[in-house]
Amino acid sequence: MDSAALTAALQTFEGLYPKTIELSLDRIESVLETLGRPQDKLPPTIHVAGTNGKGSTCAYLRAMAEEAGLRVHVYTSPHLVRFNERTRLAGTLIEDDALIEWIRRVHDALEGRPITRFEATTAVALLAFSEVPADLLVLEVGLGGRFDATNIIDHPALSVITPVDFDHKQFLGSDLAFIAGEKAGIIKPGRPVVSAIQARVCGDVIARQAAELEAPLTVLRMEDIEKVPERVALPGTHQRYNAALAGLAMRTLNVPSVPDGAIWNGAQSAVWPARMQRLSDGPVTRLGGGADVWLDGGHNPHAATAIAELLREMGGRTIMVTAMIASKDHGGFFHPFKGVVEAVHTIPNAPGHASAAPETLAETARAFLPNATAFGALEAAMRAAADLKPDRILIGGSLYLAGEVLAANQEIPV
Numbered sequence: 001m002d003s004a005a006l007t008a009a010l011q012t013f014e015g016l017y018p019k020t021i022e023l024s025l026d027r028i029e030s031v032l033e034t035l036g037r038p039q040d041k042l043p044p045t046i047h048v049a050g051t052n053g054k055g056s057t058c059a060y061l062r063a064m065a066e067e068a069g070l071r072v073h074v075y076t077s078p079h080l081v082r083f084n085e086r087t088r089l090a091g092t093l094i095e096d097d098a099l100i101e102w103i104r105r106v107h108d109a110l111e112g113r114p115i116t117r118f119e120a121t122t123a124v125a126l127l128a129f130s131e132v133p134a135d136l137l138v139l140e141v142g143l144g145g146r147f148d149a150t151n152i153i154d155h156p157a158l159s160v161i162t163p164v165d166f167d168h169k170q171f172l173g174s175d176l177a178f179i180a181g182e183k184a185g186i187i188k189p190g191r192p193v194v195s196a197i198q199a200r201v202c203g204d205v206i207a208r209q210a211a212e213l214e215a216p217l218t219v220l221r222m223e224d225i226e227k228v229p230e231r232v233a234l235p236g237t238h239q240r241y242n243a244a245l246a247g248l249a250m251r252t253l254n255v256p257s258v259p260d261g262a263i264w265n266g267a268q269s270a271v272w273p274a275r276m277q278r279l280s281d282g283p284v285t286r287l288g289g290g291a292d293v294w295l296d297g298g299h300n301p302h303a304a305t306a307i308a309e310l311l312r313e314m315g316g317r318t319i320m321v322t323a324m325i326a327s328k329d330h331g332g333f334f335h336p337f338k339g340v341v342e343a344v345h346t347i348p349n350a351p352g353h354a355s356a357a358p359e360t361l362a363e364t365a366r367a368f369l370p371n372a373t374a375f376g377a378l379e380a381a382m383r384a385a386a387d388l389k390p391d392r393i394l395i396g397g398s399l400y401l402a403g404e405v406l407a408a409n410q411e412i413p414v
Contacts, residue, residue, distance in 0.1 A: 001081045001407055006096050009103040010083065010121075018114045023147035028119040032152060034109040035123070038130035039152045043073065044255055045137040047153055049145040049183045050162025050196065052302045053242045056234055056272050057162050060246035061138045063233070064266030066091060068258045070135040075125045075150070077118070077142050080273055080297075080403035081412050087125045090134045093414065102128050118142050122149040135256050146185025159186045159193040159215075160249050162242070164202040165302040166329065180205035189213045194249045196220050196241065224248050233270040237313075238306035243267040273413045274402035276310060282409035287379060288393050289386030291319075295406070297399035299324060301332035307396065308336040316391030317342050321381045323349040324397045326356045330364040333397065343371035343388060345381035350400040378405070 002010075018027075032039055046061055048054050055076055065072045071090040079085035087094040102124045110120075122142070129137055139156075141148045164180045180202035187193050187206075193215050195206050203219070210217035225244040232243045247267065250258040274297040279285045285293040296307055311318050320341045324330055334344070346362045349355030358374035365372035375381040378395075385393045395405050406412065 001412065002083050003096050005100060006083060009100045010117075012103070012107045013115065013117055013120045016110060016112065016115050016120070017117060021116055023144065025147060025149070025152055027113070027115045028123055028149045028152055030113060031106060031109050031115060031120075031123050032126065034111075035106065035127055038127045039154070041130040042126070042153070043129070043134045043137050044157035044253075045139050045153055046158045046160060046249060046253065047139050047141070047150065047156040047186050048160045048162065049141040049148075049186045050160075051165040051179070051183070051300070052298075052306075053162040053196070053238065053245070054140050056239060056242040056270075056275055057160065057246050057249075058138050058140050059234070059270045059272035060243050060267060061249060062088075063270035064246060064250050064258055064263045065136050065138075065256075067262035067266040067269065068256075070256055070258070071133070073129045073132070073134045073137040074140075075122070075129070075138070076140045078399055080399065081407045085413050086121065087128060089128060089132045094128060098128070099124070116149075119149040126152070141183075141186065144182040144185070146182045148186075151186055154188065156186075156188060156191055157255065158249055158253050159188065159191060160245065161186070161193065161195045161198075161206055162245065163196045163302060164198055165300060166332075177201050177205050181209065184209040187213055187215050190215060192216045192218070192252055194218050194220070194245065194252050196245050218248060218252055220245050220248055229264055229268055232267045234272055235276045236306055236310040238309070239275070243270070273406060273411075274399065276307065279405075279409055280411060282411060284378070284382065284395075284405055284409035287382035287386060289383075289389070291386060291390050292392040294392055294394045295402055296394065296396040297402040299328055299333065299397055299399065301329060301336065304333045305336040307394070308340045311337075311340050311394070314392070317388075319343050319345065319385040319388055319390040319393050321345045321347060321378065321385060321393060321395045322361070322397035323347050323358070323401045324356045324361060325349060325400070326354045328356070330356060330361055331367060334365045334368045338368040341369055341394070342390065343373070343385070344369050345385055346372065346374050347378055347381045347401075348376070349398050350404040353398075353400045378408070
């Protein structure tokens, strides 16, 4: 859905991508130095790391700050339909012409030096954020934390760590304590940090890192969650936790300050696509034969557990249509849906992404959900799901699939 001009501009970075991704800040640090260190010219920044709930927490942070009348920059990834979704300038998605010009300036500053796509686009965003006035920047980590391109920020107003779990095993491995250490790598000396309720091993690592850096640490408590309105903007108990974490972050933030009224209004007004999003009438939902069609991009066991809990609360019969990246924990994703989802229809992932073969995915799913069938395309899987007359169809397992579905259903994020 990107314009031809924007696609061409982004392609200028392709010849510079290193053959392997080395977790390091050297490449982005070098180009930002050439650009005059825009990372030192940003508004107060909330830096958000973690495994699950990062995007939702960022959405709540933005909504709460905007309820207080603040102009908010936001950087998130990946995008769902349009690349512009990654960069929000003072409340509005970045426009093509301006984005292309910032891309050109970053490309020129590189002078042929190697850089990954995420590093390059992070440099573009930081340059844009440094040149457009705003009161606050919400900056989401892409992968890990310690060596993520966003961790070029030296003095965040606040660091936030959402729940830590296994993900990106090809880069971060399968040692949960190590993963927590990488996420805690965004903590900066003397700068306040707020953490979600964590598994003990993760909480211990985060607390130790904060203590070593003399960074004041505040951990979410059940009483913080109880302050959140019973119904928040995004459905599910896990979203009350995300809203509570965002609220705690806002109360911990000193500059700019956000009053409680704006915090709770924001909890009820936040928007974040593909997080248990009930799709509107469109070409995809019409394939469902009258069943409600829901969309969620969650793709790991922690996310699956949260989605399954919400489905239990909703009751009725659910059919899942799913695609996943080949490297994800497929069994860990399907296990929480045992006894909750009646059937699984597996399909290829969005074009251009390393998809698990639908047949392989279905075979894994059968260990937990015996009625699992592979299909060659979304349309066939949806029609077969409609034939089963469920109460709802849940499309999930991949943010890339979510983007394809939103585009096909003509629901482009704005």
